[in-house]
Amino acid sequence: MDGINVFLLVMFIASIVIAIVTCKKIIKKDD
């Protein structure tokens, strides 16, 4: 895989992780 695809893969994983982690944090805070 070239550099561009690796970069895009990292952004993809980051967006999933950010979504799941922040979702849990916000729910905890709201509760």
Next chain:
Amino acid sequence: MSDSLIIFLIFLVYVGGLIYIIFSNSKAQTFEDFAVAGRSFSWPFIAMTIIGTSFAGSLLTGQTQFGHDVGMVTTYFVASCIMGLYLFAIICGPLWKVGKKYNVKTLGEFLELRYGSKRLRIFVGAALLLVEFPWIVTELLASGYAVQILTNKAIPFNMGMIIIAVLFTIYVLFAGMRAVIFADYYQGWIFILCGLTLFMTAMFVHFGSWENMWIETRNFNEELLTVPGNWWGEVPGPMVYTSLILIAAFGAYMYPSLFSRIFAASSPKELKASLNVTPAFTILFAIAVFLVSVGTSSLSQYGVEDSAYAFLEFVSSLGPVATALVAIIILAGSLSMMDSMLGSWAIVITNDIITPLKPEISSETQIKIARIFTVIVACLGVAVAMMELPMIIQIVTRVYQVIVQAFPLVIFGLFWKKGNLYGAWAGLLVGFTVCIYTQFTLPDYIPALGGLQGGVVGLILNFIVYIAFSLVSEKGRGSEELFATYKERL
């Protein structure tokens, strides 16, 4: 590692994350939970669900096709989103308070409360559902394109649509609004962070710079940089751009799916806080998607078979990860839109059509009925999506023209005490009649009016007739108690 395996693994990771975030929430227990998620969500969720529902998968197919073929006119969407958000800011607070105090879950319920008419509730509920139905079709079409990109056209287009429809329906059947909003939140992040990065990367790889993209576009065809541009051999007239903006801005929050989002928030403060981020994302998205889609027209190797593929091929030419991501982003957008619409179909049919006729039905029965209709609507959506249809952008703009006719009823209903039932019926019927007439005669624009669309003419007459008839009688003017709700702290 082969490209197909990379694409498959990325898709698995996406689905895995989605399943995790959906199933880590409890199933809807009551109809209130199913319909408005217990009115419990804070602003990040509201912002993402608005973005998810507003930025559908068909944006990356139909709207980019519009940019590729016609040019800058596709940016009407940005102006209409910003204007729509401003209108949302005006109506969301009062509507939320009314929803909380009187347990309103849908637009139809609000209209019955305000105008005192069950018939109006049933009629508007049914009409708006019918009008929203084509969006289910456009999203299924977009999903079909996504599956084609994901599988390199190994799975036939119609089969791809059926697979997605089955998966989406199963998810919506058990989700209810709560899980829909969590899923929108997850997909919103992929859409924004991943999507923006992907599209800007594609632009820089192909063109090297913004400046170069515009130079190449101008050299290819200057008309693409003008508004309204050349509409597949026709020039509609200068008013069409204004018309597109107005119709989409006034109509956006009349869709049952977006309207109901207002009631999912935990307070008006959370609704307004969500507006801190949504306009910014709209502008970023405009730059990354709409402007770049105009640039893709200068690259003749993309969109040869069907210009709706042009933007997708442009992006996926970067490699297997880009291919997987653009398909996922379309599916994420389509799912965000479809779960809202299938959900709101089920809720509105149950809440605004069946319950007024049979008020004694239990919450469990309401949920059962809602689920049955989810399946029926999804099947109908697939059946229609397989027919010979106009372009996605034509379907979208025609639908907006009709749905916008509900706007005067809501805005006057909220803020003008003299607005009455006669005004509501008269305005709505006049607006619908003009719209439906022009849908069959001049569906995209009216040349004699400089390109103005039938929906705008209908809306103007709707406003005038509403005011005129409201001054005739006091019937259905709404109680003082209702208007006092806006000032209450709830």
